[in-house]
Amino acid sequence: MSVPHEHVASFYRASAPRAAFAGGDGFLALDGRAHAEICVIGGGLAGLTTAHELARRGRRVLLLEADRIGWGASGRNAGFVSGGFAEGLDALEARLGLDHARRLHDLSRMGVQYVAETLVSSDRRDIVGGRGGLSLWRTPPGDALDRRQERLASLYGLRLDVWDRSRLADVLATSRYHGALHDAAAFHIDPLAYARLMAERCRGVGVWIFEASPVCRVAQVGAGWRVETDRGVVHCEQVVLATSAYGVLNHTYRPLDRAILPVATYVVTTEPLGARLTDTIRFRGCLSDTRRAGDYYRVVAEDRLLWGGRITTRRGEPHRLAERLKADILRIYPQLGDFKVEFAWSGLMGYTRHRMPLIGQFKPGLWVATGFGGHGLNTTAMAGVLVAAAIAEGDDRWTLFAPFKARWGGGVAGRVATQIEYWRLQALDRFAEQRAG
């Protein structure tokens, strides 16, 4: 019998109410036989949103989660909600053309809107921690920021503001950044609280949720599907796989798992720092730099710093994680001096080779919503809507993602190649910064 792992010891878990889910300690494990129209596998935001949107459209839905709701990346991330994908807009445009890239980007913004509207309609604005987002340049941009702003405005209808050094100096006490693009539509949330809210909303529309129910086999039987856990079995007409990187670790469904590369990233939160922090970082929205594996951070609970960064294809927790991220913080804000890191945790993101999610029908009756990489808060919401609308209403918008196939990630060799590519990009970033002085 499977014993679920508790949520990772994070700032979010520590701030959650004791009885984390309405009705007590969570959801029961599946025990025995069950029937549903659709079985969703994975209780992260992709699975939860899909299940909610299906049930809302009148379908009988059952969701299986191996551990706890929001146990994976969805309950551990930095909480930034903004438009776009893990893959950049320029790369999408070069590959697919302007019109296709524009439609994809619009869908990604629909995902931002979905999260925002869910919070408002559930009267849970308290889950929002701050608004606005700054994308920070660590090298002198020249006129690149203005050109980018104009391009995004004229071609994609995005309204971003250029912040020069002096404007940045008003809100960030560091000389490390040379300019930024400000996105007023971005905001940040407590992601674990949001995952819990989505679970409550699922329950509200009749989704049967089971935790501690790791799926070990997914098989086609006649016109339907048989989904097996260690203690139960679900018979259903259709399946949605939303297991991301953790699905690979659980050996959930090999034809899909082999296309997903688990990539780890890390987050710390500090003790309350008082005016030391609030005088240093006066911006209350999302902050991230534009390097490939750059720093991302925000102020939480008035005067604590939540800081994320680094990526690796290693699955274990790195040695002295808290000290390493503390050193990263002090490189930008040395005036914060000595402080205690209260929580340090890691999470796995599911990347594909093309850095775009896998969304749509994998084979008849088997749907996927996975591979969101480091840009999942908006895109999981978007994918949930697209997959549910496809199954329930025949909506074909998911076919915009058809060019992004489930290509083999290369197994161990793929992981090594990705790690080497990451080091190469890091070295290029460092070189560019050194040249800029």
Ligand SMILES: Cc1cc2nc3c(=O)[nH]c(=O)nc-3n(C[C@H](O)[C@H](O)[C@H](O)COP(=O)(O)OP(=O)(O)OC[C@H]3O[C@@H](n4cnc5c(N)ncnc54)[C@H](O)[C@@H]3O)c2cc1C
């Ligand atoms: C540290 C960190 C910081 C991040 N910061 C941001 C950010 O600021 N903004 C942003 O947009 N994105 C961010 N991301 C990315 C974002 O969190 C993810 O893209 C998104 O949460 C993925 O959601 P998901 O539902 O696909 O996967 P997950 O949340 O990982 O959920 C998958 C679920 O499937 C379950 N599962 C796996 N196998 C099985 C099985 N066999 N049977 C049953 N259940 C199974 C797992 O237990 C897990 O709960 C970050 C990620 C990390 C790790």
